[in-house]
Amino acid sequence: MKEHSPFQGNNSMVLVPLALVLLIWSVYWMEVANGLNFNHLGIAPRSFLGLRGLVLSPFIHGSLRHLYNNTIPLAVLTAMLFYFYRNSAWTVILWGLFLSGLVTWAIGRDSYHIGASGLIYVLASFIFFKGIFTKYYRLVALSLIVVFLYGSLLWYIFPVKEGMSWEGHLGGFLAGIFLAMVIKHTGFSRTSYTWEQDDFDADEDPFLKHFDADGNFVPSEELEEPDSTTEIHIKYIYKKENTKKPQGD
Secondary structure, rough: OEEOOOOOOOHHHHHHEEEEEEHHHHHHHHHHOOOOOHHOEHHHHOHHHHHHHHHHHHHHHOOOHHHHHHHHHHHHHHHHHHOOHHHHHHHHHHHHHHHHHHHHHHOOOOEEEEHHHHHHHHHHHHHHHHHHHHOOHHHHHHHHHHHHHHHHHHHOOHHHHHHHHHHHOOOOOOOOHHHHHOOOOOEEEEEOOOOHHHOOOOOHHHHHHHEEEOEEOOOOOOOOOOOOOOOOOOOOOOOOOOOOOOOOO
8 A cells, every 4th residue: 555645844834833932922022011910811720710721821921931941842842743743733732722721720739820831741742642652653753753852841740840830731741642542643544564464374475485483484495306317417627646756956
């Protein structure tokens, strides 16, 4: 079966990450320029009014450092998502924001939870686990790249740092796993090899029939025996021994 690859550049992989980055920076600039503080619009756990943070909290950041730390991972992971999973990208983002925010709202401490880190954990978790689940070599390689770049994020789903919303990280991580399991990505068809087919018979395969059940090579027994009627001519070449004795001075 021929493999069809959807992995081609598209406008979304540039425009969407750029739009998200510009949006979070614009919101922070608006706060600084006008002396505002939007923290109260974040997720307030177990409060009905705090549910608005499910939509608003990813765009609110408490400091320039907080904003900078989220900018690059958000841009990189969103670009990866729209390049490799563009058919499912918006579903992952929208449902990821809702589910991660809901987990944060349910288990979070009594404080305002803000920042795009929940979405970052959704993206990192989804891209990693989806690649593993599909067993498609390019997506598995992408999973390994995510581990290499952002594997240290795993530590922050635990309460290891004061003042950090580990609940939001945990919510994003769990939401990413869940979406990786339920979203069926149909952007590619995997190559079907001969030995994977139901009617494959190893005994009839021209290569595998030379191996036994233990994987040991079995030499072919179909060797042609020489014809007994064939004349064999052997030519001997010999040299006479030199009988002359060497002469000395």
